Amino acid sequence: MSALPPYASPLQRTWHYTFRLICGLIFFFLIFPIMVILPLSFNAENFFTFTKAMLALDPAGYSFKHYYDFFTNPDWQQALTNSVMIAPVATLLATSFGTLAAIGLSQSHVPYKPAIMAVLISPMIVPLIISAAGMYFFYSRIGLQGTYWGVVLAHAALGTPFVIITVTATLVGFDRSLVRASASLGANSVTTFFKVQMPLIIPGVVSGALFAFITSFDEVVVVLFLGSASQKTLPWQMFTGLREQISPTILAVASLMVAISIVLLTVLEMLRRRSERLRGLSPG
Amino acid sequence: MSDIPAGQVLLTTQDGRPLKAALATALRREKLRALALIAPLLIFVLITFIAPIGDMLFRSVENNIVPETLPRTVVALEEWDPATGQAPGEAVYAAFYEDMLIAVEQKTHTRLGSRLNYEEGGISSLFRKSGRRVDDMDPAVPFKEQFIEVDDDWGTVETWRVIKQFSSDYTAGYFLNAFDAERTAEGVELKPENERIYLYLFGRTLYLSSVITVSCLLLGYPVAYLLSALPLRSSNLLMILVLLPFWTSLLVRTSAWKVLLQQQGVINDFLVWIGVVDNLNRLVMINNQTGTIIAMTHILLPFMILPLYSVMKTISPSYVRAAKSLGANDWTAFWRVYFPQSVPGIGAGAVLVFILSIGYYITPELVGGTSGIFISNRIAYHISSSLNWGLAAALGTLLLVAVMVLFIVYDRIVGIDNVKLG
Numbered sequence: 001m002s003a004l005p006p007y008a009s010p011l012q013r014t015w016h017y018t019f020r021l022i023c024g025l026i027f028f029f030l031i032f033p034i035m036v037i038l039p040l041s042f043n044a045e046n047f048f049t050f051t052k053a054m055l056a057l058d059p060a061g062y063s064f065k066h067y068y069d070f071f072t073n074p075d076w077q078q079a080l081t082n083s084v085m086i087a088p089v090a091t092l093l094a095t096s097f098g099t100l101a102a103i104g105l106s107q108s109h110v111p112y113k114p115a116i117m118a119v120l121i122s123p124m125i126v127p128l129i130i131s132a133a134g135m136y137f138f139y140s141r142i143g144l145q146g147t148y149w150g151v152v153l154a155h156a157a158l159g160t161p162f163v164i165i166t167v168t169a170t171l172v173g174f175d176r177s178l179v180r181a182s183a184s185l186g187a188n189s190v191t192t193f194f195k196v197q198m199p200l201i202i203p204g205v206v207s208g209a210l211f212a213f214i215t216s217f218d219e220v221v222v223v224l225f226l227g228s229a230s231q232k233t234l235p236w237q238m239f240t241g242l243r244e245q246i247s248p249t250i251l252a253v254a255s256l257m258v259a260i261s262i263v264l265l266t267v268l269e270m271l272r273r274r275s276e277r278l279r280g281l282s283p284g
Numbered sequence: 285m286s287d288i289p290a291g292q293v294l295l296t297t298q299d300g301r302p303l304k305a306a307l308a309t310a311l312r313r314e315k316l317r318a319l320a321l322i323a324p325l326l327i328f329v330l331i332t333f334i335a336p337i338g339d340m341l342f343r344s345v346e347n348n349i350v351p352e353t354l355p356r357t358v359v360a361l362e363e364w365d366p367a368t369g370q371a372p373g374e375a376v377y378a379a380f381y382e383d384m385l386i387a388v389e390q391k392t393h394t395r396l397g398s399r400l401n402y403e404e405g406g407i408s409s410l411f412r413k414s415g416r417r418v419d420d421m422d423p424a425v426p427f428k429e430q431f432i433e434v435d436d437d438w439g440t441v442e443t444w445r446v447i448k449q450f451s452s453d454y455t456a457g458y459f460l461n462a463f464d465a466e467r468t469a470e471g472v473e474l475k476p477e478n479e480r481i482y483l484y485l486f487g488r489t490l491y492l493s494s495v496i497t498v499s500c501l502l503l504g505y506p507v508a509y510l511l512s513a514l515p516l517r518s519s520n521l522l523m524i525l526v527l528l529p530f531w532t533s534l535l536v537r538t539s540a541w542k543v544l545l546q547q548q549g550v551i552n553d554f555l556v557w558i559g560v561v562d563n564l565n566r567l568v569m570i571n572n573q574t575g576t577i578i579a580m581t582h583i584l585l586p587f588m589i590l591p592l593y594s595v596m597k598t599i600s601p602s603y604v605r606a607a608k609s610l611g612a613n614d615w616t617a618f619w620r621v622y623f624p625q626s627v628p629g630i631g632a633g634a635v636l637v638f639i640l641s642i643g644y645y646i647t648p649e650l651v652g653g654t655s656g657i658f659i660s661n662r663i664a665y666h667i668s669s670s671l672n673w674g675l676a677a678a679l680g681t682l683l684l685v686a687v688m689v690l691f692i693v694y695d696r697i698v699g700i701d702n703v704k705l706g
Contacts, residue, residue: 104321127643134336
């Protein structure tokens with residue numbers, strides 16, 4: 001499929017290009033909705049579609065007013081602040097607990113391993129609405145509902161499976177004799193962990209942390225139920241903005257979030273290349 | 285050391301302990317160390333996640349409101365049998381009067397009324413009305429007459445049957461409701477056709493999820509095939525087009541579809557401009573099932589492409605070449621040789637997309653209107669608007685069971701250890 005042989009029949013030739021066209025359309029379907037909001041976010045009008053002035057590339061048709069609104073509107077700023085306060089703490093909790101557990105799970109003798117794994121992975125599998133419902137009932141009983149820590153703990157729990165999975169994947173390629181070598185040279189286990197093990201598994205830890213961060217930064221269902229008005233996060237504000245009154249500021253926020261995901265994707269790609277280089281494979 | 289056969293030497297460590305015992309100790313220490321590393325997270329997840337889920341499961345059968353609010357009435361009602369067709373005797377009414385006096389003082393009778401109202405419409409107002417009058421009742425006159433004077437419903441078998449039915453600590457009532465069933469005098473029966481909503485909603489959730497899974501498969505298969513066939517350099521470049529949506533916020537993608545699909549939105553404007561659609565008859569593509577299917581297919585498509593790609597990457601092209609050299613045409617070589625090898629990828633992707641989609645809440649809520657919502661939206665409604673938490677918990681439990689069953693299937697096909705991200 002990759003290359004058309006010189007002896008291909010006209011039918012094969014037609015199919016070859018038709019197939020590529022179909023795939024092109026699917027890629028267009030994947031990327032177009034994300035890309036279309038970037039120009040629309042500079043709309044000078046409060047419309048969700050291209051105005052005549054925009055299509056004519058008239059500078060008067062474009063403006064930064066939606067961005068201006070995002071950066072000056074206290075509702076949006078409060079939401080941004082909350083997201084920035086919640087996500088890093090949840091990430092820190094998820095990453096530290098998750099990394100330790102992944103190292104524990106990678107040992108050769110772990111009793112009840114399948115059961116433990118099932119429990120630790122469950123926050124990723126259970127539908128969010130069920131997690132949100134359960135947490136709402138339970139956290140109300142213990143007085144965590146509507147508090148900052150309630151949201152942080154919930155988000156940390158949702159983020160841990162991603163840390164476990166990414167760190168476990170890195171540990172599969174980890175040579176355990178390095179730990180023994182370090183110990184035989186007199187290093188205690190803490191030194192071994194920070195000087196030998198950690199630098200080698202750091203790509204997995206960082207990408208797990210990124211996943212945990214994006215989980216919290218992007219999460220809306222749990223925070224809707226578990227948070228009170230003072231824990232309103234960016235996705236929450238977007239959700240209410242979309243459901244109640246469609247405010248065009250959403251397009252500016254969405255564009256900024258696309259920019260964030262492009263940065264994240266780049267970081268992950270660099271990590272992937274680094275770890276492939278370390279393992280002696282050439283980056284693709 | 286008499287159990288050692290003659291001629292065999294017992295291996296010991298330097299300090300004289302049998303080697304076997306020393307090994308066992310070392311092994312135990314290693315196990316403990318592994319568990320000690322896992323324990324913080326395990327405890328954390330058990331408290332912050334598993335306990336809430338357990339609490340929800342419990343709430344779906346828990347029913348202590350009647351026995352807590354009306355303890356004496358519950359005891360007095362034990363001897364009454366609704367099958368007689370007669371309202372209970374004076375003893376029950378006297379006990380009820382005492383319970384109500386306390387309940388009205390603590391203002392718990394309205395809570396009880398709204399709880400029983402889920403089972404029998406009108407009880408809520410009956411309790412509120414009686415609560416206002418109970419203080420003025422005269423202990424010298426039989427309570428039965430006084431209650432019936434407040435409202436005729438206190439003299440009917442039906443009212444007391446509902447109270448008796450819900451006087452135990454646990455109930456299957458919420459689950460019956462979730463199945464659109466109810467307990468009648470003849471036993472458990474399905475509700476009248478026009479009152480059934482949950483079976484229908486479960487059916488729609490499954491139906492829409494299947495449609496979304498199939499469309500993801502149809503769109504994902506060619507793309508995954510192309511990615512796996514191209515040389516690494518160009519496939520990595522195209523992979524970005526799959527990973528960028530994967531990493532983009534769910535709300536960003538949902539808002540993008542909301543913008544695109546609106547009647548005054550980009551797609552309709554474009555169709556009007558090229559003349560396919562008349563300006564006055566713009567397509568309705570949002571706030572209905574079409575909106576849900578399009579937006580969720582877009583959101584879940586990367587979850588189909590990535591597992592498919594990882595399986596297709598392992599299929600050696602030499603099998604297809606061999607088939608062709610033996611005379612198969614392109615289609616036969618694909619269908620008889622390539623496709624069967626890609627089936628594990630289809631299984632993994634389809635189950636994953638299906639699991640994710642039956643639990644979706646945000647996207648159907650925003651683009652689904654009334655005809656495109658899922659069971660999750662109903663659960664959310666019962667938690668935040670109707671406050672029928674028991675029913676929300678029962679519906680949630682059923683959804684959870686469905687996901688668990690699917691997950692076991694997924695585990696058989698892929699194995700949770702093989703889950704890959706990005």
